Amino acid sequence: MDTDTVRAQAADEAVALRREQRGWYFYDWACSVYSTSVLTVFLGPYLTSVARSAADADGFVHPLGVPVRAGSFFAYSVSLSVILAVLVMPLVGSAADRSGRKKPLLGAAAYTGAAATTGMFFLDGDRYLLGGLLLIVANAAQSVAMMLYNSYLPQIAPPEERDAVSSRGWAFGYAAGSLVLVADLVLYSAHGSFGLSETAAVRVCLAAAGLWWGAFTLVPLRRLRDRRARAVAGATAPGLRQLAATVRDMRRHPLTLAFLLAYLVYNDGIQTVISQASVYGSQELGLGQSTLIVAVLLVQVLAVGGALAMGRLARTYGAQRTVLGSLVAWTVTLGAGYFLPAGAPLGFFVLAGAIGLVLGGSQALSRSLFSHLVPPGKEAEYFSAYEMSDRGMSWLGPLLFGITYQLTGSYRSAIISLVTFFAIGFVLLARVPVRRAVSEAGNPVPEKI
Known part of the structure; x- marks a missing residue:
């Protein structure tokens, strides 16, 4: 292969990597709105108020017959989502490395989380169990998707560029979080002007985060590429066994x-x-x-x-x-x-x-x-x-x-x-x-x- 051909191939690969990097940034842009608007600002207080509306005279709700203080329901739901993520992430990570097909797994996790977040629009009245289930699914899916997203970094950026590429990804995420949070605050503060009650405004903000997440996930799914898997010995194990194998x-x-x-x-x-x-x-x-x-x-x-x-x-x-x-x-x-x-x-x-x-x-x-x-x-x-x-x-x-x-x-x-x-x-x-x-x-x- 002559020198000009090698240079041309290197130039083509550089262009392809830049395209992937720009697509990669957009997953931070897509999913960070969930972390900012849903987890940090709106869902905790709102889900707690829904649980309290369903509580008995002593302030307890009873998911699956277990007495839980309404004020603790959000925290317990987050904890359960972490447990689920811990079980699933090693399994999905190992499968991604063995198959080389990260992109379909990223898409599945992202759209599972986006769908669950969009479904929070229906969280009203005393439907605290629905809220807890959607939170558990969305939060676990977000963790799995972020694991797959992060694992692209060594593949799309050479060593000398990774600090800059990683920093741009975080910057994209914070920019999106800021933009949507401003829109949320306008809607929430002036909900009456939009013909919405306060709770309806919160539900719209929650669902909008899911729609944003799903819509902008299309960009990385179009631009990221799957790589051929390296040969790795052994079979995929259940979650905790796979985690132990990784450690x-x-x-x-x-x-x-x-x-x-x-x-x-x-x-x-x-x-x-x-x-x-x-x-x-x-x-x-x-x-x-x-x-x-x-x-x-x-x-x-x-x-x-x-x-x-x-x-x-x-x-x-x-x-x-x-x-x-x-x-x-x-x-x-x-x-x-x-x-x-x-x-x-x-x-x-x-x-x-x-x-x-x-x-x-x-x-x-x-x-x-x-x-x-x-x-x-x-x-x-x-x-x-x-x-x-x-x-x-x-x-x-x-x-x-x-x-x-x-x-x-x-x-x-x-x-x-x-x-x-x-x-x-x-x-x-x-x-x-x-x-x-x-x-x-x-x-x-x-x-x-």
Whole structure:
């Protein structure tokens, strides 16, 4: 084959990869609206109100005959969705790697989640069981789809581009979340002008997130390509057995496992700050619901710029150093939050802005860094473990937050206790020799890592 032909083929492949990357960004654009509008803002309070309308005189509902406090039903439903995802993700990840057919599996998971979310339009009256079922299906499907989506990163971006590509994906997601959240707030705040009741407006916002998710998923499904599977010994096992097999395989790559442990720790801190910041704002600082919603929107908007800016920093300093810097920034932010005066929304907005600037970059660069540590041919399988670290293992942070509040009676003490996760995560990540980890995983080592 002559040199001109080789160059032409390389140019064609580069064009094809750019097309795939642009399509890949759009899955973040499609699904992030679910995380923002459904999980973060509307579904928790609304499903709780539906459960309370179905509760008995003592405030209990009885799904399958089990007495459950109506106020706990949403949290239990989320927990069940995590259990389901933990069972399904390793199985789907292994099947994707063995067959090489990630795209049909991604489409199936995405449209299952989108359909369940759209079905939340019918969640009214006392249909709390319907709401719980739809939440469990949608949340588990989102986890499975994100695992498959993330596993495309090593295949669509060469090592030197992954930080930037991953950061753009997160930026697309936060941009979409911000755009739809603005539209939701307009509809919710002026629901009477649209001829809707308050509950009807919430149901429209929930269903719209599902329709958005489904519509924009068409873009990555058209542009992403399936690759020929590498030969892998063994048969696909049931979920928990497959997870155990994945962990055993990861023990052959201890540095990859060491990074995953560090990520599990500091990501637990990140997820706890996200989930408990509104509790801190309302209960400790005495801020109203409208202030908290604006703060969520501020986080979404600034996370776009933060993800892109940290992606650029990674080009100069490497992803590991940049993530380490972000963990220092998280620690400083929590320290500042401890001293916020009550009844001062401006200070809370500044805190939300600081979180937004480091949130997207921390997550995007962690994803790209892990992609270098995955052995070729096991992308989906390893990203199932990564996704479970992201979504299924973040329980220690809320536990520490709750115990600290129980012992001290102070949300300020509870929020500052989360510094522990960023400090330990910093030490664990700093101890990982990333360049050697990439090499031992069988991947080319980028110039900056």
